[in-house]
Amino acid sequence: MDDNTTHFDPKDFRRALGMFATGVTIVTTQAGDGTPVGVTANSFNSVSLTPPLVLWSLAKSARSLQAFSDASHWNVHVLAEDQVAMSNLFARAGEDKFSGLQLDTGLNNTPLLHACSARFQCRTMFQYEGGDHIIFVGEVLGYDRSERPPLLYVTGNYALATPKAEPVSTEPLADIGAALYSEELLGYLLGRSHHQFMAGFRSRLNERQLSDGDFYVLSTLSVREPLSAEEIAQHVAYTAVNLDQHAPEALCERGLLQHSGAAGTSYTLSANGRDAVLHILAAAKDVEASVVDRLGEQEASLLRNLLKRLILATDPGLPKLWTATAPTSSH
Amino acid sequence: MDDNTTHFDPKDFRRALGMFATGVTIVTTQAGDGTPVGVTANSFNSVSLTPPLVLWSLAKSARSLQAFSDASHWNVHVLAEDQVAMSNLFARAGEDKFSGLQLDTGLNNTPLLHACSARFQCRTMFQYEGGDHIIFVGEVLGYDRSERPPLLYVTGNYALATPKAEPVSTEPLADIGAALYSEELLGYLLGRSHHQFMAGFRSRLNERQLSDGDFYVLSTLSVREPLSAEEIAQHVAYTAVNLDQHAPEALCERGLLQHSGAAGTSYTLSANGRDAVLHILAAAKDVEASVVDRLGEQEASLLRNLLKRLILATDPGLPKLWTATAPTSSH
Numbered sequence: 001m002d003d004n005t006t007h008f009d010p011k012d013f014r015r016a017l018g019m020f021a022t023g024v025t026i027v028t029t030q031a032g033d034g035t036p037v038g039v040t041a042n043s044f045n046s047v048s049l050t051p052p053l054v055l056w057s058l059a060k061s062a063r064s065l066q067a068f069s070d071a072s073h074w075n076v077h078v079l080a081e082d083q084v085a086m087s088n089l090f091a092r093a094g095e096d097k098f099s100g101l102q103l104d105t106g107l108n109n110t111p112l113l114h115a116c117s118a119r120f121q122c123r124t125m126f127q128y129e130g131g132d133h134i135i136f137v138g139e140v141l142g143y144d145r146s147e148r149p150p151l152l153y154v155t156g157n158y159a160l161a162t163p164k165a166e167p168v169s170t171e172p173l174a175d176i177g178a179a180l181y182s183e184e185l186l187g188y189l190l191g192r193s194h195h196q197f198m199a200g201f202r203s204r205l206n207e208r209q210l211s212d213g214d215f216y217v218l219s220t221l222s223v224r225e226p227l228s229a230e231e232i233a234q235h236v237a238y239t240a241v242n243l244d245q246h247a248p249e250a251l252c253e254r255g256l257l258q259h260s261g262a263a264g265t266s267y268t269l270s271a272n273g274r275d276a277v278l279h280i281l282a283a284a285k286d287v288e289a290s291v292v293d294r295l296g297e298q299e300a301s302l303l304r305n306l307l308k309r310l311i312l313a314t315d316p317g318l319p320k321l322w323t324a325t326a327p328t329s330s331h
Numbered sequence: 332m333d334d335n336t337t338h339f340d341p342k343d344f345r346r347a348l349g350m351f352a353t354g355v356t357i358v359t360t361q362a363g364d365g366t367p368v369g370v371t372a373n374s375f376n377s378v379s380l381t382p383p384l385v386l387w388s389l390a391k392s393a394r395s396l397q398a399f400s401d402a403s404h405w406n407v408h409v410l411a412e413d414q415v416a417m418s419n420l421f422a423r424a425g426e427d428k429f430s431g432l433q434l435d436t437g438l439n440n441t442p443l444l445h446a447c448s449a450r451f452q453c454r455t456m457f458q459y460e461g462g463d464h465i466i467f468v469g470e471v472l473g474y475d476r477s478e479r480p481p482l483l484y485v486t487g488n489y490a491l492a493t494p495k496a497e498p499v500s501t502e503p504l505a506d507i508g509a510a511l512y513s514e515e516l517l518g519y520l521l522g523r524s525h526h527q528f529m530a531g532f533r534s535r536l537n538e539r540q541l542s543d544g545d546f547y548v549l550s551t552l553s554v555r556e557p558l559s560a561e562e563i564a565q566h567v568a569y570t571a572v573n574l575d576q577h578a579p580e581a582l583c584e585r586g587l588l589q590h591s592g593a594a595g596t597s598y599t600l601s602a603n604g605r606d607a608v609l610h611i612l613a614a615a616k617d618v619e620a621s622v623v624d625r626l627g628e629q630e631a632s633l634l635r636n637l638l639k640r641l642i643l644a645t646d647p648g649l650p651k652l653w654t655a656t657a658p659t660s661s662h
Contacts, residue, residue: 008474010380016476017377017385019409019449020354021483021492043376046348047388048462049341054348055386055466057378078350084495118350128459130468131379135386137461143339145347150485152352154492161352161483161490164415165639182554184413186622186631187528187615189638194525195570196645197518202571212571219512239526240533240543277512284518287645291517294644295637300517302493303637306630307520313625314527314618 014156021154024083026090027056028111029074031067036098036111039064040091042153043133044076052140054120057133063093065134071124073108074138078118080148081160086113087151107141117150119143162299186310200287204280213241217248218256218269218277226266238316345487352485355414357421358387359442360405362398367429367442370395371422373484374464375407383471385451388464394424396465402455404439405469409449411479412491412632417444418482438472448481450474480629491636492629517641531618535611544572548579549587549600549608557597569647 028038039062047053054076058068068074079087090097104112106121113119122138129135152159183189198212205215216236221227227235229248248267251257256273260266269277292300359369370393378384385407389399399405410418420428435443437452444450453469460466483490514520529543536546547567552558558566560579579598582588587604591597600608623631 016449016474023351045374048464051462053462118347131382131384133379143347158495159492161485162493164489190525193638194521306634307524310524
């Protein structure tokens, strides 16, 4: 615990304050001379329901302080996630912030911006002393809301919100192994996710009497062929499935692969093999579609991205499967 | 635009206010009689840098109003993403919120909670009228901060922050089977992530001649025991590992499990078995630590969160492993 009492390092203090997430707002009003005025603020919050009150604070050094101090009315716009540019625009000092913007006219001729997550039209209720800021408390006279996801500001960066998952199991654990083996362990979550995902199309493997190893061989060849038994083994090595050296030959005998190359030591998919793997992958795509449907497109993308980063972080140096380079030719 | 002027539908008005994202805090103080007092609040915000001021508001109807009105000092705790249970606890009315919690002692004997994203120790500076709430403005006398990603509250739900600038993924793929089997397929990414993660500690399994199935049995029992062979099979079913019915018996013969219960039909870990699983899980923790180190705390939390949501979306109805409820007793 720091025990600095008044003079904190401003940068460090701001970083601590930044741990509290906020939305981003633009507050607008009309100056005495009729000019529209607006500033970006993340110091907004709700205060009271009856009467409906909200607050925000503005630096005493702000150029717009006079306008807001004099104003009887102002509008708070909760920005949507695609309004970063507008947030940056109104965070800068400048004259022409409103030029080219579509505006509605709010109470007392105050400007109202478009395409926000929510808007609150307020009448000044109190102005309170707040150190180097003035705290403005306003009564909400009107508001509207859209379905646009809001923009966030967290630890000094713009961010989006991702709903928090319910715990997979229920309660915190009591006992012995808990400290080591818990549902917070990434390894557990990866394993369970992977296994449940595969369970969604395992019937397709079973009905064709294909093992997980067989599936890895067929799907590898569906992307790149011909491959020798050794090359196949290299590609599948990371799975640690029991892929015995004769697996490709066994699949050959079942009519799913065929020999290729001059020496006949490489393998390609047969028509039957291609048919089998396409059916299985189509089922995997169905599982994928239902997962994406549940998570949402944006979060599925996020998950893919994080998994790719984890894969890069743990890559044991596998040969690339998906590349534009020619396969080491053996035919 | 609604033009209701004073009496909004409270539910709808709250939904509009909820578009503004916030962190979640617990504010604590000590009542006049020495009792620790704490409430969950998302109305926190920073106000001023010089002097360092923050604010939050509390309903005039709150049971703790008197304590906070009288208090010269209070502490704001910005909650971390894994502190939902604590947030819910302090959001409820109740006497015993602090029992069993680890506490530090803050200024003027105020209680300080552990494991937050940031903490601010404050001296009351102003108490302002705010409709049905009182606005407390405090001078920050001390603070600290951790690297724990903060918990968010957005549109009425807990959430995590996702940094807005997304890292670009890898290169586009060559095509052949790409339409079906590609590195964009979640199933592929999950499998490869999972397998690579396990590869990081597979040597520990190999040196003890334990199969993946053996590992699942031992780790399940490390969380909950005793279990019958049938119960073990239920817990491990999702993995689709070839767990033959005699697996627990075989582990018994190797001295890793022991019989339990009157009928001797259930299993617990033996001392050797516990030793083995603890060593393996410690190695898994090492892999986890290096992955978290590469991804960063915040993105590891995000990944965990998304995997949990995927698990819930694909859950075939597994028996819960981590619950506080008593196991179906067979001993």
